[in-house]
Amino acid sequence: MHIFESPDSGNIYFGNIIIDYEKGAIFVIFTACSKNCPDNKWSNYVSKSLDDGQTWSKPVNISSQIGAFQYRGGPSLGVQKKQPPHIGRLIACGHTEPLSVDGVFCLFSDDSGDSWILGESVLGIPFGQKKVDGDYLPDEATTVELPNGDLMVNARNQYHFHCRCRLTMVSKDGGETFPTEFVRVNEDLPDSACSAGLAMFDDKTMLFTNPNNENERVDMTLRWSTDLGHSWKNSFLIFPGISAYSSVTTMQNTNSNNYTTNIIVAYERQIGPVSTIALAVIDPHGNLDI
Structure with missing residues (x-):
């Protein structure tokens, strides 16, 4: 492009x-x-x-x-x-x-x-x-x-x-x-001072992604709030290694008979000396596809 x-x-x-x-x-x-x-x-x-x-x-x-x-x-x-x-x-x-x-x-x-x-x-x-x-x-x-x-x-x-x-x-x-x-x-x-992702899942639930660490850019994590960002009690570890910027959004799963909504996270990660942009797909049951 x-x-x-x-x-x-x-x-x-x-x-x-x-x-x-x-x-x-x-x-x-x-x-x-x-x-x-x-x-x-x-x-x-x-x-x-x-x-x-x-x-x-x-x-x-x-x-x-x-x-x-x-x-x-x-x-x-x-x-x-x-x-x-x-x-x-x-x-x-x-x-x-x-x-x-x-x-x-x-x-x-x-x-x-x-x-x-x-x-x-x-x-x-x-x-x-x-x-x-x-x-x-x-x-x-x-x-x-x-x-x-x-x-x-x-x-x-x-x-x-x-x-x-x-x-x-x-x-x-x-x-x-x-x-x-x-x-x-x-x-x-x-x-630790990093860019993050934010999105609405529905009218009650907000999504947030970042490296979940106070000191290092590691542990890319999805969090969700059921009170529109007042508290964040729920979390899901996406990648445990070096990770940085991220963006989160949602997408309808048209392959499902009941049209479930998947969570899509694009994020930076490093494995060994190689840095890449990775895409994680998380379904409503917590199944992770990376």
Whole structure:
């Protein structure tokens, strides 16, 4: 799949994939800069596919709409809102670099991806200064819409604020703002500061994947919450070795007479000197296919 090529072998970072179910379109949002990246002025692009990813439109530079900065989306799936407010809105959340000005924020579109708006940021503290262990800095983020229409972001806790665990924040206006009173730490989600996966299984159950370890990137684990992320009491070990970034989603098993839903986890893993992207399929009975 070829979407974009830097003319001078510069830097390109892919971020979010968003599906517009109303229009049958898939969007990819990414950021790019020339090899030397003068003044750290990045360009942010959107490309669209109308044939399930077989072909892609010429990337559109949206820097004039959201700003010329290094938008590192996710790395995760974006969402399209199904509940009010802002039904149909496309939302992609991520962070930026350098870490001194980092934080979590969302881009959103209310016109099927024709234009994009940058929401307010949840910034690191102290802002604009070098961080040390224990400082507050939400980083790589993954997003779901809750049944009541709220948007929940689960973020990497870069400098282990409060604990070696995850941060979550909630927006009640479709990603435009994340009030401080809805930001919390998830002490029952151990994390060494790594990207993670988040998805809704159904209206009551939320899925989460990451290396389940406070100090190392090992033990890729699926967790599920039956109270929409307030607690995480259930877990399933996918891979016990070295593992890192992951993404989780669901897929209907059409080979089954009762159309069961499988959980799909794509994740990085290392066996010996070889690092690969692995795909795990977990059925409702806990059977694992890797």
